[in-house]
Amino acid sequence: MNKRKYAGEEVDVVIVGAGAAGGVLAKELSEAGMSVVVLDAGPFRDPQKDFASDELAMKRLGWQDTRIVDGSDPLTMGHNNSGRGIGGGTVHFTAVFLRFHDADFKAKTIDGVADDWPIEYADLEPYYARIEKEIAVSGPKHFPWGNYQGPYPYPEREPLSPNAYMFMNGCEKLGITSSVAPLAILSAPFEGRPPCINRGFCNQGCMPDAKFSTLIVHIPKAIKAGAEVLADCMVTQVLMGKDGRATGVAFVHDGRTYEQKAKVVIVSAFVVESPRLLLNSANAQFPDGLANSSGMVGKSIMVHSSQDVYAKFNEEIRLYKGTPVLATTQEFYRTDPRNGFVRGYTLHSHGARPVEFASGISKAQGGPVWGERFRETMLNYNHYGRVTLVGEVLPNPANRVTLTDEKDEYGVPRAKVTFGYGDNDRKLIDHAVGNMSAILEAAGGKVEYVIPDTAHMMGGCRMGNDPESSVVNSYGQTHDIPNLFVCDASMFVTSGAGNPTNTVMSLALRTADYIKEKAKKLELSGSV
Numbered sequence: 363m364n365k366r367k368y369a370g371e372e373v374d375v376v377i378v379g380a381g382a383a384g385g386v387l388a389k390e391l392s393e394a395g396m397s398v399v400v401l402d403a404g405p406f407r408d409p410q411k412d413f414a415s416d417e418l419a420m421k422r423l424g425w426q427d428t429r430i431v432d433g434s435d436p437l438t439m440g441h442n443n444s445g446r447g448i449g450g451g452t453v454h455f456t457a458v459f460l461r462f463h464d465a466d467f468k469a470k471t472i473d474g475v476a477d478d479w480p481i482e483y484a485d486l487e488p489y490y491a492r493i494e495k496e497i498a499v500s501g502p503k504h505f506p507w508g509n510y511q512g513p514y515p516y517p518e519r520e521p522l523s524p525n526a527y528m529f530m531n532g533c534e535k536l537g538i539t540s541s542v543a544p545l546a547i548l549s550a551p552f553e554g555r556p557p558c559i560n561r562g563f564c565n566q567g568c569m570p571d572a573k574f575s576t577l578i579v580h581i582p583k584a585i586k587a588g589a590e591v592l593a594d595c596m597v598t599q600v601l602m603g604k605d606g607r608a609t610g611v612a613f614v615h616d617g618r619t620y621e622q623k624a625k626v627v628i629v630s631a632f633v634v635e636s637p638r639l640l641l642n643s644a645n646a647q648f649p650d651g652l653a654n655s656s657g658m659v660g661k662s663i664m665v666h667s668s669q670d671v672y673a674k675f676n677e678e679i680r681l682y683k684g685t686p687v688l689a690t691t692q693e694f695y696r697t698d699p700r701n702g703f704v705r706g707y708t709l710h711s712h713g714a715r716p717v718e719f720a721s722g723i724s725k726a727q728g729g730p731v732w733g734e735r736f737r738e739t740m741l742n743y744n745h746y747g748r749v750t751l752v753g754e755v756l757p758n759p760a761n762r763v764t765l766t767d768e769k770d771e772y773g774v775p776r777a778k779v780t781f782g783y784g785d786n787d788r789k790l791i792d793h794a795v796g797n798m799s800a801i802l803e804a805a806g807g808k809v810e811y812v813i814p815d816t817a818h819m820m821g822g823c824r825m826g827n828d829p830e831s832s833v834v835n836s837y838g839q840t841h842d843i844p845n846l847f848v849c850d851a852s853m854f855v856t857s858g859a860g861n862p863t864n865t866v867m868s869l870a871l872r873t874a875d876y877i878k879e880k881a882k883k884l885e886l887s888g889s890v
């Protein structure tokens with residue numbers, strides 16, 4: 363490792379993971395005058411040099427290490443789940459940028475299921491607004507659903523893709539309101555970055571920098587403010603003092619183990635790696651893992667159900683055109699007593715590049731598609747349209763991350779990820795697939811493939827007011843260890859029915875404000 367600015371020094375804050383949450387925290391805390399070190403397990407990429415318009419090569423943006431999966435509906439890990447490298451999942455995410463609704467924070471009160479969050483929509487509202495402005499989210503003047511109905515900082519994207527027009531047309535025919543989606547993708551120049559030119563490689567890393575990621579927005583600002591951001595540094599343990607406070611972290615770089623001492627440790631390593639790190643840091647004082655007196659570390663992980671429905675059209679749709687998601691509907695977001703299940707879902711028009719299309723249809727419901735039928739479908743790729751589900755999945759403690767006996771190259775036990783849907787989740791999926799198929803058929807398509815899939819992991823270190831049933835408070839501060847925070851998608855109590863990253867980043871901004879406010883008490887050198 364090159365000569366390090368903070369080598370051997372105790373810093374104010376060490377952040378594990380430079381993704382959506384870690385990036386926000388790094389920027390905010392270093393700009394407040396704190397000494398900050400950020401450690402990420404993956405590389406520091408340069409979009410212009412390292413992002414290729416190549417679906418297969420760019421799978422390396424995902425966390426590809428072996429994870430053991432089980433349960434009644436084992437999850438597919440890798441590219442579709444988490445990122446690895448500076449920017450984390452924001453480097454290859456689709457950039458649909460939605461707020462949660464007020465009802466998402468009150469599943470227990472409203473529907474008698476899961477639990478309420480310890481915060482309400484109103485607590486996050488100012489943070490949503492700050493994040494959306496900071497990254498110039500583009501969106502419609504009027505967004506028809508939820509508490510915030512626009513206008514967004516930047517105008518909505520146009521022109522839309524043929525698949526988005528198809529989706530809006532199908533919705534209109536059925537009397538379903540639809541809208542252009544709010545996106546963390548520029549519709550006009552901003553801070554030296556160009557607007558989107560519709561290359562469509564958002565999930566392969568955006569080479570022209572039109573799509574937001576913390577790699578290109580927050581991390582450069584953090585570095586400018588003095589943060590040290592270290593790539594290819596896998597954190598293997600949170601280190602503890604005899605007084606029951608965290609003292610820093612141990613990490614491996616190039617086969618050697620180093621220590622970074624810090625007054626505050628923030629774990630922002632996402633839904634599998636955050637619990638894995640806490641569990642692997644068990645010691646005599648915390649034999650079940652750090653911050654785990656509730657036994658909830660790793661438990662109640664969630665995803666969104668994310669079925670894809672493909673239909674064939676006489677005319678060409680060309681699913682590769684434009685950014686993947688450009689149109690959406692949240693008409694089915696809230697509990698409808700006629701449905702026979704609680705909670706709801708969002709539907710997106712969703713593009714697919716050829717490799718994604720091929721691997722999707724090969725796992726279609728009703729048996730694998732291969733041979734002549736597979737070939738025939740691929741030859742007709744240009745004629746397929748697609749709608750994708752973002753469905754709420756209720757938390758269940760049996761869905762969890764645990765450690766196995768098998769170790770990785772850093773000597774850290776591999777994670778086992780157990781997942782299965784509940785009854786409510788399955789009924790919701792059936793209902794959604796019915797509506798997705800109806801939209802495609804109303805637009806003139808013939809439904810051919812339904813693909814079971816999931817997206818957006820959340821939970822595993824849930825927040826709450828009660829230390830007996832939650833890992834962190836609403837600021838991500840662990841109940842058990844006051845200078846240890848977990849701040850990332852693992853804090854979620856429920857999954858909501860919208861894409862989560864706006865909420866992840868808004869929570870991180872709120873945590874940063876809290877740490878700044880408490881700087882004196884935490885003995886940090888921050889100026890605030």
Ligand SMILES: Cc1cc2nc3c(=O)[nH]c(=O)nc-3n(C[C@H](O)[C@H](O)[C@H](O)COP(=O)(O)OP(=O)(O)OC[C@H]3O[C@@H](n4cnc5c(N)ncnc54)[C@H](O)[C@@H]3O)c2cc1C
Pocket residue numbers: 378379380381382383384401402403404441442443444445446447448449450451452454455456457458459460565595596597598630631632633635636639818849850851852861862863864866
């Ligand atoms: C294909 C895809 C599409 C998506 N599309 C959308 C979308 O359209 N809209 C939306 O809202 N969300 C989307 N998401 C989800 C979004 O990416 C996540 O919600 C978000 O990135 C979570 O932020 P985070 O900070 O919790 O974790 P991440 O952003 O994943 O960051 C975690 C970081 O921690 C690092 N790390 C992990 N373990 C260690 C360790 N032990 N030591 C050091 N570093 C470590 C990782 O390398 C990573 O950089 C998508 C995700 C994927 C994969």
